Amino acid sequence: MNLAMLKPGEIGQITQIGAIGPIKRRLMDMGVLVGEKVKVEKIAPLGDPIEVTIKNYNLSLRKKEAEGILVEAVK
Amino acid sequence: MSSELSRGEETSPVQSSDSNDVAAGFSLRNERETITVAVAGNPNSGKSTLINAIAGTRLYVGNWPGVTVEKKSAVFEHEGRKIKLVDLPGTYSLSPYTQEEIIARDYLVREKPDVIINVVDATNIERNLYLTVQLLELGIPLVIALNIYDEAEQKGYKINTMAMEEMLGVKVVPTVATKKSGLNELLKVVTKVVDNPSRYTPKHLNYGEDIESAAVSVQGHIMKQNPSLNNKYPLRWLAFKLMEGDSHVMEEASLKIDDAFVEKATIHLKKAHGDDIESIMADERYALASGLTREVVKRPEVRKMEITEKIDRVVLNRFLGIPVFLAAMWIVFKFTFDLSQPFGDWIDGATAGPISRLAAKAITAVNGPLWVASLTTEGVIAGVGFVLAFVPVIFAMMFFITFLEGSGYMARAAFVMDRAMHSMGLHGKSFIPMLLGFGCNVPGIYATRTLENPRDKALTALLLPLMSCGARLPVYVVFIGAFFSAHAGTVLWSMYVMGIALAVLMGVIFKRTLFRGESPMFIMELPPYRMPSLKSLMIHTWEKGKHFLIKAGTYIFAVSILVWFLLNLPWGVENKKDSYLGKAGQVIAPALAPIGFGNWEAASSLVTGLIAKEIVVGSMAEIYAVQQEDEETTTVSDDLKEIGSSFLTAVRDSFRNVFATLGIASISAEEDEGASGLKTVIQKTFTPLTAYAFMAFVLLYMPCVVVAIAMKHEFGSWKWFGVAFAYQMGLAWVVAMIIYQGGRILGIG
Structure with missing residues (x-):
């Protein structure tokens, strides 16, 4: 399961970051780390990008990037 | 993973008391x-x-x-x-x-x-x-x-x-x-x-046994290879970069990487944590930050719904998001252009009218030759006026852009629009520069600075001139008045749509050619909403405005002087056809024949349009020698009064524009007084078909010289302007050719 599959309001715990190179580093620099809990807040009106809360702040990213972030749904 | 902050060996305690x-x-x-x-x-x-x-x-x-x-x-x-x-x-x-x-x-x-x-x-x-x-x-x-x-x-x-x-x-x-x-x-x-630098040396945070021991052996290796690096770089930092495989640093330090050595030094680390050391380091750094935060920050148990959350419920709402965004953009556009335009017009009018007349009178009074008067008024004063006329809009744009960024809305605007802009290879934030482009391309180019990625910035600036700016409107108005008065609205609308459609097309083409392979990311913080301080806004706006005046102003001024010489050389030229400009028009004209207007008059007018597109109408009037009303003679005090009273009018108009609820004043077409004479002339030299091709050509052929200077200014080189110039000339020619030749085949015109 990946982050792009979560619906607004759902929370996931990151299990793996599939991206490589600059995108991976950028994600990590923004606090997107394995083990971190991430909550999907909103999907943009046109369907992409999405807004998530991570490390107590709001981050937006495109679905394409979110698809590379594997998560486990947290109830 | 250690999240405890432990003290390294080389730490120095910070004294909480400073008395000694x-x-x-x-x-x-x-x-x-x-x-x-x-x-x-x-x-x-x-x-x-x-x-x-x-x-x-x-x-x-x-x-x-x-x-x-x-x-x-x-x-x-x-x-x-x-x-x-x-x-x-x-x-x-x-x-x-x-x-x-x-x-x-x-x-x-x-x-x-x-x-x-x-x-x-x-x-x-x-x-x-x-x-x-x-x-x-x-x-x-x-x-x-x-x-x-x-x-x-x-x-x-x-x-x-x-x-x-x-x-x-x-x-x-x-x-x-x-x-x-x-x-x-x-x-x-x-x-x-x-x-007291020695007392406040920052602590070495402990990155955990595995990283630390690897770093120590890498440090030793660096010292053996090139001890002088110790003076140039913080050694521990250099060791970290080496372990992370930071090629930028290694290249600069001209460190020959003994792969086997770094490999050996990090083998244990990799065994324990995986191959990607860059990620291991990032993990550890965040672990330190999280551990520290847990230790020093106590957050309240119950979290209140924050103001940002409340605002975003509306602003980023699935249904309301876009209407709110469009409303916000409408306000920004309206304020930027309608608030500033009367002042720009005032500067324009004052320099062209009373100030020029005053200067001419002064020169005549000291028996200065006629060409001095002409150079002063039509070259120098007109040039200065031309630069100054941009100042109000640049200031206004900078003010609103800074406000949007400082308040946190800019990130939301990008969030809402990203999908649409991404389809043409752009970033969500590209929308605002593009929108401003409809008023004037110049502030649009400056607004591209809100884009962080150089690729997004360049692509936005390349497509921006296809947004039909306010200066192209007078040309449309004259031609529509002469040929299409029955369908004025539709024809005018078609110009704007043509620009947008071609921007989408060119965006897709550029994405696949010039910018192939690079796929910029969109990983952006949505910061909490905050009210930017007025002082900060003012300083920022002032700095940008000043920068424009000095840097861009100098170029623009020089170009206006150059144009004066082109129009007035060789000395004593009587007929415009014999001026350098007219000669340039004659040279270019054959190239314009396939697109329907291969005469020197049209060609010369288009050349002057490189300066600013609204000039095209004025030059046509001049080149076609349209009878113009004689200027009435005025006294010095009349001129001074006119400057003052027109300023008051500008203030009034500015307020009126802001509060006017209907329509956007800056796109409401206004007719020039001298235009009726010109219409009669162009009705004789153009057909509806060539007129439409000409309008399309004016829409597309080249961003004006001020845009060129703004692009140089924003990108540090002429490169992107060169690309814009080349593709737009080509595009304009091809589109006009298709319109003209296609129309002829269909038997129109």
């Missing part, structure tokens, strides 16, 4: 002449506001060498000490992947500032400390400005700054930059740290 500073300082005390302070911090940490509050109008805005990232610096006296403040680009990290981050770390490593002020957002300590941890690796004395402290308190955060100082080995000063509080204390601490 003077006594303790003795031989180590080092009163430097100029204290160099680098200011680092996350975007949205209030860093700009803090800098503006400290340095105010003493700020100098320039560019970092070789790139077009803005560099702010200031030199000022504080309590008898000279302080040089250098603002580093706002970054989340010091990775080797973005221009901003490379600039920030290169500066820190090469220039070795005396101290770093690290602005940390007190409401978001964890992510901000991630940068702090990286800054500490450099071993440069550091002072934390714990900014936005008031908001953190309001949220009920309890921050133990003493514990923070103890754990990091740096001084922490709570600040509220918007209210100027804590800033004096901050500067005081900065001088204290500079005077």
Whole structure:
């Protein structure tokens, strides 16, 4: 399961970051780390990008990037 | 993974009491002449506001060498000490992947500032400390400005700054930059740290046994290979970069990487944690930041719904998001252009009318020759007026863009629009520059600075001139009046649509050709909404406006003088056809034949349109020698009165435009007085078909010279303008040709 599959309001715990190179580093620099809990807040009106809360702040990213972030749904 | 902050061996305790500073300082005390302070911090940490509050109008805005990232610096006296403040680009990290981050770390490593002020957002300590941890690796004395402290308190955060100082080995000063509080204390601490660098050496945070031991052996290896690097770089930092495989640093330090050695040094690390050392390091840095945050920050148990959340429920709502966005854009557009336009018109009118007449009178009074009067009024004064006429719109645009960014809405606008813009290879933030382009391409080009990625910025600037700006409108108005008055609205609308459609087409083409392979990311913080301080807005706006006036103004002025000479040389030229401009038109005309208007008059008018498209109408009138009304004679006092009264009219119009609820004044077509004569002439030389081709050509053929200068100014070279010039000329010719030849085949015209 990946982050792009979560619906607004759902929370996931990151299990793996599939991206490589600059995108991976950028994600990590923004606090997107394995083990971190991430909550999907909103999907943009046109369907992409999405807004998530991570490390107590709001981050937006495109679905394409979110698809590379594997998560486990947290109830 | 260790999340405990433990003290390294080379730490120096921070004293919480400063009473014995003077006594303790003795031989180590080092009163430097100029204290160099680098200011680092996350975007949205209030860093700009803090800098503006400290340095105010003493700020100098320039560019970092070789790139077009803005560099702010200031030199000022504080309590008898000279302080040089250098603002580093706002970054989340010091990775080797973005221009901003490379600039920030290169500066820190090469220039070795005396101290770093690290602005940390007190409401978001964890992510901000991630940068702090990286800054500490450099071993440069550091002072934390714990900014936005008031908001953190309001949220009920309890921050133990003493514990923070103890754990990091740096001084922490709570600040509220918007209210100027804590800033004096901050500067005081900065001088204290500079005077006693050995006492305030930052701590080596413990990255855990595996990383630390690998770093120690890599350090030893570097020392063996090139001991002089120890003076040039912080050794521990260099070892970290080597382990992370940072090619940028290795290349610069001309370190020959003994792969086998680094491999050996990190083998244990890799065995325990995996192959990607860059990720292991990032993990560890965040672990340190999280651990520290847990120790020093107590958050209230029950979280209130925050104001940002409430606003976003509406602003980013699935159904309301776009209408809110469009309304916001409408307001920005309206304010930028309608508020500033009357003042631009006033400057334009005053320089062309009364000021020119006054100058002419003065020159005649001292028996100056006619050509001097002509050069002064039509060259110099017209040139200055031309530059100044842009000032109000540039100021207005900068003000609103800064407000959008500072308030946090810009990120939301990008969020809402990204999908649509992404389809043509652009970024969500590209929308605003494009929109401004409909008013005037020049502020649009300057607004591309809100885009961080150089690729997004360049592509936006390339497509922007296809947005039909206000200056092209007078041309449409004359031609539509002459040929299409029955379908005026539709024909005018078709011009705008044609521009947008071609922008989409060119965007897709550029994405696949010029910008192939690069896929920029969209990983963007949505910062909390905050009210930017008026002072900060003013300073920012003023700096940008001033920059435009000086840098771009000089070029634009030079070009206007050049045009005067083109029109008036060779000396004593009577017929416009024999002027250099007319000759240029004759040379170009054959190339325009296949597109329907291969005569020197049309060609020459188009040449003058390179200066500014609205000039096309004026030059046509002049070239076709349309009978114009004689100017009435005025007295000196009449002229002065006219300047004053027209200013009052401008103020009134500006207010009226803002409060006018119907329509956007800047796109409401107005007819020129002399235009009726011109219409009769062009009805004779053009057909409806060639007229439409001509309009399309004017829409597309080239951004005006001011856009060229703005592009040079924003991108540091003529490269992107060159690309824009070439493709637009080609596009204009092809589109006009298709219209004309296609129309002929269909039997129109």
